[in-house]
Amino acid sequence: MTRVLAIETSCDETSVAIVKNRQVLSNIVKSQINIHSFYGGVVPEVASRQHLETINQAIAQALIEADLDWPNIDGIAATCAPGLVGALLVGLTAAKTLAIVHNKPFVGVHHLEGHIYATYLSQPELKPPFLCLLVSGGHTSLIYVKDCGEYETLGQTRDDAAGEAFDKVARLLKLSYPGGPIIDKLAAEGNKLAFALPEGKISLPGGGYHPYDFSFSGLKTAVLRLVQKLEKEGSELLSESSVTRDIAASFQETVAKGLTKRAIACALDYGLNTIAIGGGVAANSGLRWHLSRAAESHNLQVLFPPLKLCTDNAAMIGCAAVDHLSRGHISSLNLGASSRMGIQDVMELYKFPLV
Ligand code: KG4
Ligand code: ZN
Numbered sequence: 532m533t534r535v536l537a538i539e540t541s542c543d544e545t546s547v548a549i550v551k552n553r554q555v556l557s558n559i560v561k562s563q564i565n566i567h568s569f570y571g572g573v574v575p576e577v578a579s580r581q582h583l584e585t586i587n588q589a590i591a592q593a594l595i596e597a598d599l600d601w602p603n604i605d606g607i608a609a610t611c612a613p614g615l616v617g618a619l620l621v622g623l624t625a626a627k628t629l630a631i632v633h634n635k636p637f638v639g640v641h642h643l644e645g646h647i648y649a650t651y652l653s654q655p656e657l658k659p660p661f662l663c664l665l666v667s668g669g670h671t672s673l674i675y676v677k678d679c680g681e682y683e684t685l686g687q688t689r690d691d692a693a694g695e696a697f698d699k700v701a702r703l704l705k706l707s708y709p710g711g712p713i714i715d716k717l718a719a720e721g722n723k724l725a726f727a728l729p730e731g732k733i734s735l736p737g738g739g740y741h742p743y744d745f746s747f748s749g750l751k752t753a754v755l756r757l758v759q760k761l762e763k764e765g766s767e768l769l770s771e772s773s774v775t776r777d778i779a780a781s782f783q784e785t786v787a788k789g790l791t792k793r794a795i796a797c798a799l800d801y802g803l804n805t806i807a808i809g810g811g812v813a814a815n816s817g818l819r820w821h822l823s824r825a826a827e828s829h830n831l832q833v834l835f836p837p838l839k840l841c842t843d844n845a846a847m848i849g850c851a852a853v854d855h856l857s858r859g860h861i862s863s864l865n866l867g868a869s870s871r872m873g874i875q876d877v878m879e880l881y882k883f884p885l886v
Contacts, residue, residue, distance in 0.1 A: 532551060532552060533551070533552060533605050533606070533853045533856055533857050534549060534550070534551045534556070534599070534603060534604055534605050534606075535549070535550050535604070535605060535606045535607070535608050535638070535849045535852045535853050535856060536548070536549050536590070536593065536594070536604050536606075536607050536608070536629070536849070537549075537550060537607075537608040537609065537626075537640070537845040537846070537848040537849030537852055538586070538590070538607075538608070538609040538610070538622040538623075538625055538626050538845055538848070539609070539610045539622060539642075539645070539843055539844060539845040539847075539848045540582045540586065540609075540610065540614075540618050540619060540621045540622030540623075541610045541613070541614025541615065541618060541619050541622075541642045541843065542573060542578065542614055542615060542618060542668070542669065542843060543562065543563040543564060543567055543573045543578050543581075543618075543843075544560055544561065544562050544563065544842070544843040544844070545560075545561040545563070545581065545582045545585040545586055545589055545622075546558070546559060546560045546561070546589065546843065546844045546845035546846075546848075547559050547586070547589040547590050547592070547593040547845050548593060548844065548845035548846040548848070548849045549593050549594070549596075549597040549599060549604070549849065550652075550846055550849030550850050550852075550853055551853075552655075552853055553651050553652055553655040553850055553853070554652075554655075555652060555846045555849075556596070556597035556598075556599065557592075557593045557594075557595075557596035557597040558593075558839070558844055558845060558846040559589045559592045559593045559596070559845070560839070560842075560843075560844050560845075561585045561589055563577075563578060563581045564708075564709065566581060567708065568707055568708045568709075571702060571707075571708050572698065572708055573615070575615045575617055575618065576617065578615055578617070578618045579615070579617035579618050579620070579621055582618055582621040582622065583621055586621060586622065586625050587625075590625070590629070593845075601633045601635075604633070604635060605635065605636075605856065606630075606635050606636045606637070606638050606852060606853075606856045606861075607626045607627075607629045607630040607633070607635050607636075607637055607638070608626060608637070608638040608639070608640050608848055608849055608851075608852030608856075609622040609623045609625070609626030609627075609637075609638075609639060609640065609848070610622060610623075610639075610640050610641075610642045610645060610848050611623050611639035611640065611641075611862075611866055611867070611868050611869065611880065612639075612641055612642065612868060612869035612870070612871070612872035612880075613641075613642055613643075613669075613869060613870055613871050613872050614642055614669075614868070614870065615870065616868050616869070616870050619868035619869075619870075620868050623639070623866070623867075623868050627864050627866075630864065631864070636856060636861045637861065637862050637864055637866075638852040638855050638856055638860065638861060638862055639862040639866045639880040639881075640848045640851050640852050640855070640880070641851075641872065641874055641877045641880065642848075643665060643670060643672070643674070643874045644680075644682070644851045644874060644877055645847040645848040645850075645851050646663070646665050646667065646670075646809035646810055646841075646847060647663045647665070647674065647676055647682075647807065647809060647851075648847045648848075648850040648851040648854070649809050649836045649840040649841060649844075649846075649847035649850070650663070650807035650808075650809065650834055650836050651850055652836065652840055652846060652847065652850050653834070653836040653837055653840060654807075654834055654836075657805070657807070657834070659676045659677055659678050660675065660676060660677055660803055661676050661803055661804075661805035661806070661807055662674070662675060662676070662685075662794065662797060662798045662801065662803040662805065662806045662807070663676055663806075663807045663808075663809055664790065664794045664806055664807070664808050664809070664822075665808075665809045665810050666692075666693040666694065666790060666808070666809070666810040666811075666812035666813060666818070667692060667693075667694050667809070667810030667811050667812060667842075667843075668692060668694035668695055668698065668709070668711075668810075668811055669692050669694070669695070670687075670688075670692050670810065671687060671688040671692045671693045671694075671745050671747075671790075671810075671812075672684050672686065672687040672688075672874075673685045673686035673687070673743050673793065673794060673797045674874060675801060675803070676807075679851075679854040679855065679858060680855065680858075680860065680877045680878050680881075682874045682875055682877065683875065684873065684874060684875065685743050685797050685801070686741070686742075686743025686744050686745065686793055686797060687744060687745065688744070688745040688746065688747060689733055689744055689745070689746050690731075690746055690747060690748040691747040691748055691751065692747075693745070693747065693786060693790065693810075693812045694709070694711055694810065694811050694812045695747070696747035696750065696751055696786065697709075697710045697711035697714050697786070697812065697815075698710040698711065699751050700714065700751060700754050700778075700779075700782050701713055701714055703751075703754055703755055703758050704758070704768060704770070704775050704778060704779065705768065705769075705770070706770055709811075711811060711812060711814070711815065712814065713770075714779045714782065714783055715783065715814070715815050715816055715817070717770065717775060717776045717779040717780070718776070718779040718780040718782075718783040718784075718816075718817060719780075719816065720776050720780075721773070721775075721776030721777040721778070721779050721780030721781070722776075722777045722780055722781075723780040723781055723783070723784035723817075724781070724784075725777035725778070725780065725781050726757060726777065726778060726781040727781075728750055728753050728754065728757075728781055728782060728785045729749055729750060729753050729785075730750070730785055730788065730789045731745060731746030731747050731748070731749045731750050731789065732746065733745075733746055742793065742796050742797070742800070743793050743796065743797045744793075745789065745790070745793065747786070750782070750785060750786070754778065754782055757778065758778070761774060783815065783817040784817055786815075786817070786818070787815065787817035787818040787820070787821045787822075788821055790812075790818055790821075790822070791818070791821040791822045791825050792825075794806055794822065795822075795825045795826065795829060795831070798829075798831055799829060799831075804830075804831055804832060805831070805832045805833075805834065806822070806826060806831060806832070806833045806834070807833075807834045807836075808822070808833065808834065808835050808836070808841070809836070809841060810841060810842075811841060811842045811843075813835055813836070813838075813841040814838050814841060814842070819835060855881065860878075860880075860881035861881060862880050862881055863882075863883045866880065
């Protein structure tokens with residue numbers, strides 16, 4: 532039995548959790564969305580300051596809710612990459628300090644590996660190999676999960692992340708931030724066939740298209756052109772207007788179908804029977820509908836963890852840390868934060884520097 536206290540501060544959620552193996556004992560998530568929505572997106576400096584203000588309280592609260600004290604904790608973990616460096620440093624420094632003060636091993640965790648581990652929290656019996664479709668505000672990837680620390684990225688976005696596309700299109704439609712949930716809500720009352728929008732495809736040098744890679748910038752530009760055309764024609768684009776609902780529905784349908792097509796093709800080509808979904812866009816009802824239906828018709832299993840585990844949280848970081856810790860993977864206290872680090876390099880986090 533391994534109990535880890537984990538900290539996640541890679542973006543705009545300050546989160547501290549205590550996880551026992553694959554069981555969540557506490558998971559405190561303090562969202563900064565209200566502060567950032569004022570600016571229409573995450574402001575890195577504001578995020579770091581906000582993490583600093585809330586982290587100590589979140590740590591105390593996580594211990595109280597789990598009804599544990601330091602002697603019961605086996606390790607301290609923190610997200611160290613990828614993410615906003617200033618924001619990551621707050622959680623990383625707090626975790627290292629706690630590790631020194633309480634004489635516990637320190638485990639740095641890759642944020643995307645955390646998103647993969649969210650599925651284990653809701654399906655503790657799940658075993659690799661499986662495919663993870665990771666769709667968040669910062670990432671869109673198809674990851675072949677081979678084992679703890681062993682991952683291969685089979686497909687990824689060449690430009691915007693899926694959540695980023697939802698947020699940018701929401702801004703074009705004069706909706707607030709984050710745009711994903713708002714577009715999802717409006718799409719439910721719109722006509723998804725109202726506008727034909729282009730599915731982003733990545734051309735291959737020898738002809739044809741990349742089967743698993745994504746692109747959302749062309750789709751975003753198509754929505755911009757559509758909005759400009761409709762406004763010129765005198766349409767009123769307000770959040771309550773039916774034309775806004777139709778654009779939201781058509782956009783969501785295009786994204787959901789594109790993600791589903793690639794995820795299913797990838798799972799079938801690699802002989803993987805299970806697709807686990809992670810990241811905030813996993814909440815999207817269009818994606819859930821298309822993916823569930825397509826998976827059923829191909830006899831594949833699709834796993835959607837509960838929403839609070841799909842979006843950024845420290846419980847998923849703790850779950851990954853438990854597996855690493857139980858395999859003797861410990862990080863150096865010299866470990867730094869990195870804004871960009873591929874998931875294939877996860878094991879670099881457990882190499883001690885030569886002294
Ligand atoms: O995983 P997450 O909480 O943070 C990142 O690591 O990025 O994902 C946040 C993203 C935002 O872009 C938000 O607009 C999107 O997830 N999102 C959604 C929905 N709920 C959140 N996108 C589409 N449909 C939703 N229902
Ligand atoms: Zn995330």
